[in-house]
Amino acid sequence: MEYLQNYLLVSAILFSLGLFAVITRRNAVAVLMGVELILNSANINFVAFSRFGGMNFSGHVFALFVIIMAAAEAAVALAIIINLYNNYQSINVDEASQLKR
Amino acid sequence: MSEFLFWFITALTIGSALMVVLHSNLVYSAIALIVTLFGVAGFYVFLWADFLAGVQVVIYIGGILVLILFGIMLTNKISSVNISHSNLNKGVGAIVVLGIFVIMVRMIFNTPWLQLSKPEPSQTVGEIGRLLMTHYLLPFEVASILLLAALIGSAMLSRKEN
Numbered sequence: 001m002e003y004l005q006n007y008l009l010v011s012a013i014l015f016s017l018g019l020f021a022v023i024t025r026r027n028a029v030a031v032l033m034g035v036e037l038i039l040n041s042a043n044i045n046f047v048a049f050s051r052f053g054g055m056n057f058s059g060h061v062f063a064l065f066v067i068i069m070a071a072a073e074a075a076v077a078l079a080i081i082i083n084l085y086n087n088y089q090s091i092n093v094d095e096a097s098q099l100k101r
Numbered sequence: 102m103s104e105f106l107f108w109f110i111t112a113l114t115i116g117s118a119l120m121v122v123l124h125s126n127l128v129y130s131a132i133a134l135i136v137t138l139f140g141v142a143g144f145y146v147f148l149w150a151d152f153l154a155g156v157q158v159v160i161y162i163g164g165i166l167v168l169i170l171f172g173i174m175l176t177n178k179i180s181s182v183n184i185s186h187s188n189l190n191k192g193v194g195a196i197v198v199l200g201i202f203v204i205m206v207r208m209i210f211n212t213p214w215l216q217l218s219k220p221e222p223s224q225t226v227g228e229i230g231r232l233l234m235t236h237y238l239l240p241f242e243v244a245s246i247l248l249l250a251a252l253i254g255s256a257m258l259s260r261k262e263n
Contacts, residue, residue, distance in 0.1 A: 004216055006107075007144065008209045013115055014137075016202040021122045024194040029172045033121055033134055036165065040141045043153075051148040052216045057228045061237050063153055064229070067160050068244045072251035074165045078172040079255035085176040 007048035014041035028081045028091040032074065039070045107147060114140030127173050131166065138162050152226045 014037050021034025043063045050059025084096050117136035124130045138161045145154035222228065233241050 004214050005209055006111075007148065009206065010111055010114065010144065012202060012205040012209060014118055014141075015205070016198045017115075017118045017122045019201065020194055020198045023197065024191055025122075027127060029169060029176065030127060030130060032172070033130060033169060036134065036161075036169075037118060037121065037137065040138065040161075044141060044144055044148075047145055047148045047150045047153060050150075051219075052214070054215060054217065057225070057232055058236075060150055060153055060225060060229050061232050063150070064156065064233075065240060065244060067153075067156055068248065071160055071165055072248055074168050075255045076251050076258070078168055079258035081172055082175055082259050091176050 004048055004052040007044055011041040011044040011048070014038075014044070026092050026094055028077075028084065028093050028096070031093060032077050032081070035073070035077075036070065039066055042066060103147075110140050110143040110147075114144070127177075128170075131170050131173060134169070135162055135166055138166065149221055150225060152229060 018034040018037030018041065021037065022031050025031050025034060043066050046059040046063045046066070048059075049055055050057065081091050085091050087098075088095060114137055117133040117140065120133035121130045121137060124133065138157060142154040142157040145151070145157060
């Protein structure tokens, strides 16, 4: 717990898992969960560098901005997903090519 | 003790993240995501970011995860009990992700990182507030406009036609 590398490794694992979800999942909500994992891994990196590196509290502020952006992104993405469901009766990202038809 | 706690939180976070990615039932995935987000909040505490840990619990677990659960419930018919789906192209995806992961691990262990031994800050909230009101004032205001735009946009997208 006293080394930067531990945190970077955990963050790399979370990033890889999130990327795997984004690539392979077909359900749009599951893709959204993968994006949340990726954003969390970036946040761990920001805070770890602010603890060990030279960026003092700027890392905390940036992590805060990332959390704000994640909230906005989740709201808009779920609105799009519900719109998609109303039009197609499924939220499979392979079939979704238009928002309106 | 804290060493043990750190590795416990690490195992919990990675295990539940695996469940998020691989479980076929979406509701279980969302519940596992709660555990992952709590684990990340634990990492923030280890990294002396107590305020961020609180924000993580309030916004991610109290807000975003409830939104995701709503999304799962609204996009599945109540009568169909089985809320599941399988992954697509698992093999190709695993190879690509594993390659990226190996590159990242090599980068992490080969780079000579700057590691300063700093004293633990007595408070973080005051310093974050000072930075938000001085150095990062413009991004702060832009973030509020972004939230307003997301609010209006999502309300407009999800309302019924006519």
